[in-house]
Amino acid sequence: MKLQGSVVFVTGGASGLGEAVVRRAIADGAKGVTIADLAEDKANALAAELGDRVLVLNTDISKEDQVAAAVAATVVKFGCLDITVSCAGIALAQRTLDREGEPASLPNYAKVIGVNLIGTFDVVRQTTSAMAKNEPNEEGERGVVIMTASIAAFDGQVGQAAYSASKGGLVGMTLPLSRDLAPTGIRVMTIAPGLLDTPIYLFAPPGLKEQLSKTPVFPKRLGRPDEFAKLVAAIIDNAYLNGEVIRLDAAVRLPPK
Numbered sequence: 064m065k066l067q068g069s070v071v072f073v074t075g076g077a078s079g080l081g082e083a084v085v086r087r088a089i090a091d092g093a094k095g096v097t098i099a100d101l102a103e104d105k106a107n108a109l110a111a112e113l114g115d116r117v118l119v120l121n122t123d124i125s126k127e128d129q130v131a132a133a134v135a136a137t138v139v140k141f142g143c144l145d146i147t148v149s150c151a152g153i154a155l156a157q158r159t160l161d162r163e164g165e166p167a168s169l170p171n172y173a174k175v176i177g178v179n180l181i182g183t184f185d186v187v188r189q190t191t192s193a194m195a196k197n198e199p200n201e202e203g204e205r206g207v208v209i210m211t212a213s214i215a216a217f218d219g220q221v222g223q224a225a226y227s228a229s230k231g232g233l234v235g236m237t238l239p240l241s242r243d244l245a246p247t248g249i250r251v252m253t254i255a256p257g258l259l260d261t262p263i264y265l266f267a268p269p270g271l272k273e274q275l276s277k278t279p280v281f282p283k284r285l286g287r288p289d290e291f292a293k294l295v296a297a298i299i300d301n302a303y304l305n306g307e308v309i310r311l312d313a314a315v316r317l318p319p320k
Contacts, residue, residue: 064204064299067092070141072134072190074099074124074183075151077106079261080211083288084148084295089113091296095141099124099133099186100151124151124182134189144193147208148295149186152179152229156222172225179229183210187240187251195247202302205248209295210237212255214310218317230255234308241306250305252298257312259286279313286311 071088075081076098088096096113098106099122110117118140120133137144155175157167187208194206212230219227233253241251258279264272276285294311298304 064145064200064202064207064302065091066146066296066299068094069145069299070095070097070137070143071146071148072097072099072137072144072186073148073150074122074186075149075211076100077102077109079150079263080256080259080288080291081148081150082109083292084150085109085117086113087289087292087296088146089116095137097133097137097140099130124149124186125178127185130182130185130189134193138193143197144190145197145206146299147186147190147194147206149183149208149210151182151186152211154223154226157225158222159224167224175225176229176232179226180232183233184236191244191247191249194249199248203248204250204302206250207299208240208244208249208251209298210251210253212253212308214255214257214312214315214317216255217310220317221320237308238306245305250302252304252306253308254291254294254298255308255310255312256291257286257310257315259288259291259311261288279315282313284313286313 066088071093073081073084076085077100085096095116097118099120100106101123103121106119110119120136122129122133124130155171159167197205199205210233212233215223215227216230216234237251237253258275
């Protein structure tokens with residue numbers, strides 16, 4: 064499958080990794096790109112820059128009805144849906160017990176799981192239902208799904224029990240999803256990014272970004288969002304990539320904290 068001529072559905076596409084995917088898809092000739100994101104102002108600004116091939120839909124992926132509406136609007140606007148890139152997610156850090164021995168907030172834990180894991184699964188199941196109606200290409204493909212996990216799925220740090228569990232869930236369901244969807248001609252892959260330079264560092268303590276940039280093995284820098292987007296494009300293009308998780312991390316391994 065190619066980005067050129069395809070319809071791409073990107074959750075979390077208003078900024079960071081998702082924005083890089085949107086830009087890459089438009090640059091590579093996508094027929095249409097949906098930005099499904101709650102950051103409507105940023106999404107609209109990006110759409111105004113990139114043109115009328117971009118559709119902005121205010122979407123909370125933890126709300127089943129909003130995901131359904133976004134998928135339906137995409138098909139109405141562009142005629143089909145070929146590729147899903149799921150980048151939306153949240154992070155809430157909390158230790159299992161605080162310094163006074165009090166337990167972590169269960170609602171906070173459930174919220175992270177609800178958005179990152181359950182919300183992503185809902186996006187996958189609803190977008191692939193639309194893909195199943197596509198005519199297969201010469202490889203028999205009807206669609207491609209790419210989920211975004213994190214190296215925290217493998218190297219979870221202090222306070223990341225919820226986040227790591229949610230991203231580990233995406234890793235764990237990559238293979239069964241690919242097996243479920245194989246008869247339909249839909250591939251499923253997951254990228255586990257490491258330390259990538261996204262807007263999250265705008266709110267980081269002074270010096271943290273520079274400190275983290277020294278931790279990858281090589282190259283000694285933070286990853287660029289477009290390097291994530293390039294990997295997305297490569298996965299879409301390579302029909303033999305299926306059911307696997309790719310770490311995009313310059314060989315970094317996270318310490319406990």
